[in-house]
Amino acid sequence: MRTFLTVVGTLIAIIAAFLIYIYSGIYNIGATVPHNSITRWIISKTVDNSVKYHAQFINALDISDSSLVSIGFTEYTHSCIGCHGAPGTKRPEKAPQMYPPPPPLVQAATDWKPSELYWIIKNGIKMTGMPEFNSAKSDRQIWAIVAFVKKMTTMTPEQFNAFKTEEDKNANHNKKKEHLRYHN
Numbered sequence: 001m002r003t004f005l006t007v008v009g010t011l012i013a014i015i016a017a018f019l020i021y022i023y024s025g026i027y028n029i030g031a032t033v034p035h036n037s038i039t040r041w042i043i044s045k046t047v048d049n050s051v052k053y054h055a056q057f058i059n060a061l062d063i064s065d066s067s068l069v070s071i072g073f074t075e076y077t078h079s080c081i082g083c084h085g086a087p088g089t090k091r092p093e094k095a096p097q098m099y100p101p102p103p104p105l106v107q108a109a110t111d112w113k114p115s116e117l118y119w120i121i122k123n124g125i126k127m128t129g130m131p132e133f134n135s136a137k138s139d140r141q142i143w144a145i146v147a148f149v150k151k152m153t154t155m156t157p158e159q160f161n162a163f164k165t166e167e168d169k170n171a172n173h174n175k176k177k178e179h180l181r182y183h184n
């Protein structure tokens with residue numbers, strides 16, 4: 001009986017201390033001070049396991065399709081590069097001011113499976129600056145981004161620039177076509 005009361009008493013004391021800590025406002029929620037190691041552990045394990053759990057129900061598309069990769073490049077430069085950068089580009093100006101800062105995906109995307117990347121991009125991540133793209137992009141566009149991001153993890157800056165040159169060429173070609181159609 002004594003042991004039982006000691007266990008219950010200790011649990012009540014821990015919960016009370018936890019609540020006092022939360023209600024006191026002592027925890028610094030400012031973006032200028034990093035989380036302590038316990039909070040960091042809780043958040044990173046929660047994110048990791050949540051993404052893995054939810055992504056296991058997704059049937060991954062074949063992302064080796066090269067037309068998907070080139071759509072993904074356009075989508076990536078439009079929607080992601082401003083926070084996550086790309087091979088050979090400068091670190092986005094606002095990235096270090098965010099907490100958590102958006103990581104360069106060249107490194108951060110290597111360990112995620114395609115279905116996990118798809119889930120992250122579609123749903124975003126709560127309480128970070130990572131937006132959801134479910135409301136802005138079609139499934140095919142999201143898979144295209146996954147296809148491009150996976151390729152990007154092994155890209156040199158020159159290979160990344162080659163995509164850009166190709167896209168500029170296509171954009172000019174389409175403009176010319178448009179011009180001819182309009183004037184003939």
Ligand code: HEC
Binds near residue numbers: 117120
């Ligand atoms: C407004 C800035 C912003 C934009 C735009 C943005 N992200 Fe993020 N992203 C973040 C932040 C912040 C995180 C969270 C980092 C963390 O938890 O450490 C994140 C996390 C991620 C992660 C998980 C990385 C990890 O730590 O393992 C992936 C993958 C990702 N973003 C992909 C994308 C893609 C692809 C796009 C474009 C479709 C995109 N993001 C657009 C800010 C952004």
